[in-house]
Amino acid sequence: MAGIRRHQNPSPKNPLLCVFAPSRNKKHWGWPDVFLKNLCAAGAIMAVLATPAYARGEIVKIDGSSTVYPIAEAVAEEFQKARRGRVRVTVGVSGTGGGFNKFCRNELDIVNASRPITKQEMEDCKAAGVNYLEMPIAYDAITVVIHPRNTWAKTMTIAELRTMWEPAAQGQITRWNQVNPAWPDQPLNLFGPGADSGTFEYFTETVVGRARSSRGDYTPSEDDNILVMGVNRDINGLAYFGYAYYEANKDKLVSVAIAAAEGMPAVAPSVQTVQSEVYPLSRPLFIYVSAKSAAKPEVREFVEFFNHNADELVREVGYIPLPAKAYAYNIETLVNLRLGSNFDGETGAGLTIGKLMKMEAER
Amino acid sequence: MDPRLAELRALIARHKWNDHLFARLGLVCTMIAVLMLFAAILDLFLDGYQRLDGTFLTSYPSRHPERAGILSSWVGSAVVMLVTMVSAVPLGVGAAIYLEEYADKNWLTNLIELNVTNLAGVPSIIYGLLALGLFVHMLGLGETILSAGLALALMILPMIIVATRESLRAVPVHIREAAYALGATRWRMISDHLLPYSMGGIMTGVIIGMARAIGETTPLITIGALTFIAFLPPPPITAEPPFLSVDWLMSPFTVLPIQMFNWISRPESAFHVNAAAAGVVLMIMTLLMNGFAIYLRYQIRKKIKW
Incomplete structure (x- = not known):
């Protein structure tokens, strides 16, 4: 036993073992050495962990x-x-x-x-x-969008938006003519952001009157591109999201001009209308x-x-x-x-x- | 002709036909999997090839899609993988050796084994939350390359342990006995015989784990990798003594799959092209990594002579 001992490694107390470990096993394939090296690298990481003060750049x-x-x-x-x-x-x-x-x-x-x-x-x-x-x-302007070939809903009042989106509309308001009798008897397909979004919070507060209070039977997505695609493929679709997404997809969608109340002029979202304070859905x-x-x-x-x-x-x-x-x-x-x-x-x-x-x- | 002989021949022919049929069925199953993968790769490549050039690899992300590149994210992916490998491989292999060669068979070992096997199936978001609580907040490592690498290391640890144990078990028992007969201690037997012989299987486990880790986004999002980063981590070698720096471990980072995710969710469709191109680069990185590991495994296996 004593004879075997003598041939074994120097005591692992020596930190230089990490550096010298590979030389011992030259005639073998070296894999145990790689293993040892990895162990040493892991040790180095642990050493880093132990140093709380590290230089932080600007x-x-x-x-x-x-x-x-x-x-x-x-x-x-x-x-x-x-x-x-x-x-x-x-x-x-x-x-x-x-x-x-x-x-x-x-x-x-x-x-x-x-x-x-x-x-x-x-x-x-x-x-x-x-x-x-x-x-x-x-400023951001919450933009309500419809399909480019939708000819009837180019302008809307806040009250009409509320009829569409309030919780009471759930399962009840499912066709365009239920919102406004002048609109066609076609299905109303709604798309909107999910409940985690600030846009959802703001829209419900401004349109419905209470933050986070909305109908639930619409197609929600946190990814605004999905909303763009949804309305782009559906002539009966309607969605709302931030102005930047409308700006980038002007060729695929049309924005709805919003009237603050019945009889007031309907205003489409744009830099001018938000800056001159006439667009009602800006934040x-x-x-x-x-x-x-x-x-x-x-x-x-x-x-x-x-x-x-x-x-x-x-x-x-x-x-x-x-x-x-x-x-x-x-x-x-x-x-x-x-x-x-x-x-x-x-x-x-x-x-x-x-x-x-x-x-x-x-x- | 003897009617019984004819009957026998017909039976053989029928069974050969069945055999043939099953082989074809197997081929179809294989082709479905291969073709799906091929179609996905081709689709990604066709979407993204126009952006695949040197400047894409050497520029930082930008709000201008045509100027945006993946420098910070591919470097981020590479260094996070490095941290993951350096921490997961020794831990995983060490744990496997202990469980397989040293641990007594008792209820505690059984419990550990049950846990390791089940950990391999834990959803990655759980590892993300664990990393957020443990590394980012409790240990105060922050949202850094180190936290990310350790989180992914935790995630792939069970895979490495299971693969290593399987391949240790595959080493014939007479190899061990021969080593003991020559007076080797247990550790010499393991380090000189078991590990070299089972290295091929261990490498396979490491490859599978690393391939999963490089494409993983979920655990990294929870530790804040969803970030606009237009700089590289500080270099590991500095001009002033001690010349080696570990600042890069503490650097904020982003990785390729997260850069893709960021681009996909943008309104401009030009960014979606960038995302596809980044996907191609990610796939090439994975293939290179796998290819290198398979090459190593081949080299190792070639040298094994029982």
Whole structure:
């Protein structure tokens, strides 16, 4: 036994064993050595795990709403180009709620939000000691779309939309002429976003009158491309989603002009009608910047870059930019570290740019 | 002719015909599977070939579909796979060796075996949630390459364990006895005989696991890989001492299947072309990985002489 012992490896206490292990087994095929090497590599990883302090590069961490994502992505792309890769920006897609969840745990620099911060989220942030700067950065117009050969429903009132979408319509309102007798006796096929979406929340609140209250017997999809396809293939189809998807699929769909009430002029969604406050289904989009992060130069630069280039980039990705003074106001918010929300937990439904600007002026 | 002979011949002919028929049926079954796969690959290729060029592989994602590329996502996939392999293979093989060669047969071992077998069937979202709770929050590793690699390693661990055990069991018992007869300790027997002989089977398990891991999105979405990333992880070699850096393990990341998912859900159809092209690259990466492993396995098996 003692004789065998002598030929065995040096004691594994020696950390250099990892380096020298392969030489021993030269005449064999070397597979046990690879195995040993892997073991050593795993050991190296464990060693890394044991070191909590690791150098962190300059990273601006953004997460949140999928609606705001295209804007933040465009800004991140241009910002990184302008800084020649010295600052790294990540933009995640966790949804507005998921984004605030992380934001209030102090995991993010900026959260994208397709609605103002809620009361609950304000409390969560407060409990974690997270202060924030609120910045409206664009407008979205919820767009109701129909098939291009649908000739009868080119204009609609909010009341007609409510008849179609309210919970009471479930199983009852199934044909176009039940909504408006002037429309044909054909099946009404509805498509819409799923219940997790901010668009769904906003649409139900503005049209039906209560957030998240909607009929359930329509074809839901979180993927707006499915909604586009659905209506594109069905002359009796109708769907609603964000303006950017309509903008990108103008050749396949027609937007419905919406009248706020009977007898009022019907307005189609466009940059002009939203900016001049006549389109009834528009909503503001936000970013919230953590006050702690706003002290970091790279986050500061990013937010400045965001507001300076918002007009062009927001337009490019299919949303509606705010007037120039709104972005100037955001810069002021950053410079003066104006904390908190203007909305006090309200949803911001029916909020036009003018009202938003007035609210901000009053503060 | 003897009528009984004729009857016998007819019977043989009939059975030969049945045999033939069954062979054809088997061929049809095989072809259905192969053709489906072939059609899927062809469809993906036809959709995406126009974007498949050098710049697609060397540019970052962008909001302009014609400028967008997969540099950050294919590098991300590669490094996550590296972490997965380096952590899952030694753990899996080690566990399998213990269970097969060292563990006593008692209720605890049975319980562990039952668990390992069942873990192979757990939906990947569960591993994602586990990784989110354990690696991202409890261990504080954050949404990093390391967390992702470890999450996928956990996912493929049962496959590697099961495959390794199967191939250890396949080594003839006289090999072990010969080694013991020459005075080898158990570990020498394992490391010098069992492992080399069973390496082919172990590699198969690793291939299957890695092939599943590289296409997996679900566990990575829960740890925040659904992200716009237009940079690479920091290089592992630095200019200043100690020259080696592990910062790349702590870098945010994205991977190919998630980049595809991101592009598919965009309104502009030009992005759907990009997604198909990224799919082709993902498939090529998987094939390369599998091909390399099959080559290795062939080389190993060639050298085995019982």
